[in-house]
Amino acid sequence: MSLREQMVQAARAWIKAHNDRSPDAIRALAADDFVAHFFPASLPAQGDKDREGYVQFQAQAFPLFATYHAAEVDMIVDESQRKVVIYLDSRGTAAVPGVVDPYRNQYVHKITLTDDVKLVKVFDSFIDSQAMMAFMGKVFAATGAAPEGK
Numbered sequence: 001m002s003l004r005e006q007m008v009q010a011a012r013a014w015i016k017a018h019n020d021r022s023p024d025a026i027r028a029l030a031a032d033d034f035v036a037h038f039f040p041a042s043l044p045a046q047g048d049k050d051r052e053g054y055v056q057f058q059a060q061a062f063p064l065f066a067t068y069h070a071a072e073v074d075m076i077v078d079e080s081q082r083k084v085v086i087y088l089d090s091r092g093t094a095a096v097p098g099v100v101d102p103y104r105n106q107y108v109h110k111i112t113l114t115d116d117v118k119l120v121k122v123f124d125s126f127i128d129s130q131a132m133m134a135f136m137g138k139v140f141a142a143t144g145a146a147p148e149g150k
Contacts, residue, residue: 003079006117011075011084014111014120019069021062023055030054031119039126043133054123064139068092070107082113082121094135098142105131 001009010029017025034051049057062068070090077084085108092103105128112122 003117004077007077007079007082007084007113008075010113010117010120011077011086011111012072014123015070015072015086015088015109018058021058021065021068023059023062026058027051027055029120030123031114031121034119034121034123036123036125039124040129042129043127064095065092065103066095068103082115082117083110084113085110094139094142096139096142099135099138101135101138103131103135105135 014026014029017029030051032051034054036049036054036057038046046057068090069092070088072086073089074087075084088107088109090103090105090107094100094103107128108126110122110124110126111120113119114121
C-alpha cells in the first residue's frame with residue numbers, strides 16, 4: 001500500500017471512530033503525545049486537549065446525540081508533512097428531550113500523523129461555530145447545563 005493510501009486509511013479510521021462514537025477507538029488511534037486544537041476562537045474556550053482529555057471530551061459529547069454521522073466530502077493529502085485535511089458534512093439528532101431540530105454542521109479537520117502514519121499526532125478541528133452554538137444552545141437550555149469552558 002502506498003504512503004498516500006495509508007494516510008487516507010488512517011484519516012478514514014479517525015472519522016469512523018467518531019462516527020461510531022467510540023472513545024476506545026479514538027484512544028487507540030491517538031499517539032501518546034497527541035494534542036487537539038479547536039477552532040474558531042468564537043467558540044467557547046475548550047483549551048488544547050491531550051489524548052485522555054480529548055477522549056473524555058468526546059465521551060461526554062457522544063451521549064448528547066441520538067444519531068450522528070460525519071460524511072467525507074473531500075480530502076487533501078500532504079505526504080511530505082504527514083498531514084491530511086478532511087472536509088466533512090455532519091448530521092445528527094439530539095438525545096436530549098425537547099430538542100427536535102436536527103444537527104447539521106460542516107467541519108474541516110486537519111490531522112498530522114506520526115512518521116509511520118499509523119496514529120494521529122495533532123488534530124485541528126475547524127467547525128461552523130454558528131451552527132454548533134445554535135444546536136448546543138438548545139441542548140444546554142433543555143438540560144440546564146452550561147458549556148464546558150464557561
